Amino acid sequence: MALVGVSGRLAGCYCLRAVRSLPFCSSLQVPALQLHISKTAMGACQKDFESAVNQVKLLKKDPGNEVKLKLYALYKQATEGPCNTPKPGLFDLINKAKWDAWNALGNLPKETARQNYVDLVSGLRSSSDSSSQVKSEADKKRAGYDTLVITSEDCITKIMLNRPAKKNALTTQMYREIMLALEAASKDDSTITVFTGNGDYYSSGNDLTNFTDIPPGGIEEKAKNSAILLRDFVDCFIDFPKPLVAVVNGPAVGIAVTILGLFDLVYASDRATFHTPFSHLGQTPEGCSSYTFPKIMGPAKAVEMLIFGKKLTAGEAYAQGLVTEVFPDSTFQKEVWTRLKAYSKLSQNAMHISKQIIRNHEKEKLHAINAEESRILQERWLSDECMNAVMDFFSRKAKL
Numbered sequence: 063m064a065l066v067g068v069s070g071r072l073a074g075c076y077c078l079r080a081v082r083s084l085p086f087c088s089s090l091q092v093p094a095l096q097l098h099i100s101k102t103a104m105g106a107c108q109k110d111f112e113s114a115v116n117q118v119k120l121l122k123k124d125p126g127n128e129v130k131l132k133l134y135a136l137y138k139q140a141t142e143g144p145c146n147t148p149k150p151g152l153f154d155l156i157n158k159a160k161w162d163a164w165n166a167l168g169n170l171p172k173e174t175a176r177q178n179y180v181d182l183v184s185g186l187r188s189s190s191d192s193s194s195q196v197k198s199e200a201d202k203k204r205a206g207y208d209t210l211v212i213t214s215e216d217c218i219t220k221i222m223l224n225r226p227a228k229k230n231a232l233t234t235q236m237y238r239e240i241m242l243a244l245e246a247a248s249k250d251d252s253t254i255t256v257f258t259g260n261g262d263y264y265s266s267g268n269d270l271t272n273f274t275d276i277p278p279g280g281i282e283e284k285a286k287n288s289a290i291l292l293r294d295f296v297d298c299f300i301d302f303p304k305p306l307v308a309v310v311n312g313p314a315v316g317i318a319v320t321i322l323g324l325f326d327l328v329y330a331s332d333r334a335t336f337h338t339p340f341s342h343l344g345q346t347p348e349g350c351s352s353y354t355f356p357k358i359m360g361p362a363k364a365v366e367m368l369i370f371g372k373k374l375t376a377g378e379a380y381a382q383g384l385v386t387e388v389f390p391d392s393t394f395q396k397e398v399w400t401r402l403k404a405y406s407k408l409s410q411n412a413m414h415i416s417k418q419i420i421r422n423h424e425k426e427k428l429h430a431i432n433a434e435e436s437r438i439l440q441e442r443w444l445s446d447e448c449m450n451a452v453m454d455f456f457s458r459k460a461k462l
């Protein structure tokens with residue numbers, strides 16, 4: 063957060079001029095490129111750290127001022143510990159930005175700073191063309207997620223729902239992993255973040271088995287915990303700072319549809335459909351759709367979807383403003399990724415600031431709506447209507 067603060071301050075007009083003048087291989091990088099690493103920086107990953115310091119020299123692509131400030135700060139913290147120099151004067155813009163970045167690391171231990179420096183450089187290397195080696199898919203794939211495949215390439219972080227055999231139905235584990243993935247994507251070096259699904263579905267929405275795993279506290283506790291999880295999950299989308307793109311590769315159901323109102327671009331294959339069968343399930347809208355859908359498509363069409371469960375084709379969803387553009391399924395991936403790669407090269411800060419301007423004035427309202435929708439759903443989940451509908455789904459399956 064503190065580093066974001068630095069970039070925020072740099073957005074001011076004086077500071078902007080100063081930051082433009084930050085040279086890639088000069089003032090900010092001098093300490094990082096000198097190999098006089100102090101003895102106090104010695105530790106478990108000293109070799110990796112030294113190697114990372116060397117690798118910074120090999121980057122052909124300028125990583126941008128924000129990253130250079132991070133590198134500078136982490137290097138200083140790793141080698142000298144917490145910021146120990148007087149704060150530069152107000153008009154010494156470059157040194158002040160560097161000091162701010164270093165000072166923002168507070169008491170971060172040297173060892174952690176070294177590791178963070180190594181991780182940052184490793185991330186830069188993967189997006190840099192300095193390496194002649196083509197990285198394998200396995201290298202690009204982010205570890206630590208069981209239900210998602212996360213990759214970062216061409217300044218795009220792709221979060222792919224990965225339960226194709228279950229039509230990418232969202233389990234509680236998946237909600238949690240998505241929240242973690244969004245948190246990580248908000249801080250990584252990508253310019254845009256993309257959601258998509260593996261297999262023939264984008265997502266069949268909430269996994270109905272989520273309602274069958276009852277804790278010792280009973281269904282009331284289950285409903286309460288689910289409402290908290292839902293609220294936190296949707297909050298992450300409301301607050302996500304970078305352009306968020308849905309690449310809807312196939313049918314979408316329930317929460318996978320409603321949340322689209324919080325995305326910045328929605329590209330759909332002509333195979334995709336959009337279905338919110340809430341009344342069939344004894345449930346009510348979530349994902350802020352009770353507000354975003356009437357706003358996007360007008361109340362009449364929103365009612366058809368959210369109350370009467372009308373399933374829209376991709377073309378209809380486009381006509382109603384929920385989808386940005388529809389592509390033939392045969393060329394969907396190629397066309398969409400070509401477009402996104404071009405967009406990802408646009409100015410990162412300008413895109414993020416534009417998103418803030420467009421979205422920020424509604425954030426408070428969206429959080430309130432999300433809290434209210436989650437509260438109402440907590441009650442609905444305890445209703446006979448909802449319980450019967452879930453049981454119906456499983457008994458239909460059992461009969462097959």
Ligand SMILES: CCCCC/C=C/CC(=O)SCCNC(=O)CCNC(=O)[C@H](O)C(C)(C)COP(=O)(O)OP(=O)(O)OC[C@H]1O[C@@H](n2cnc3c(N)ncnc32)[C@H](O)[C@@H]1OP(=O)(O)O
Pocket residue numbers: 227228229231232234237266267268269270271272288289291292315316317318339340343345348455459
């Ligand atoms: C923390 C809690 C937050 C809660 C937020 C609330 C959100 C509200 C919603 O999202 S409401 C929407 C809920 N979703 C549904 O009602 C969809 C249910 N699924 C279906 O209707 C169908 O499966 C289908 C139309 C999506 C696909 O039908 P098809 O015949 O093509 O495929 P199968 O039914 O054979 O599906 C393959 C296997 O996947 C399982 N599965 C699919 N979707 C879900 C799901 N949402 N929940 C649980 N399981 C699902 C399906 O049971 C099959 O499993 P099997 O192979 O073991 O039989």
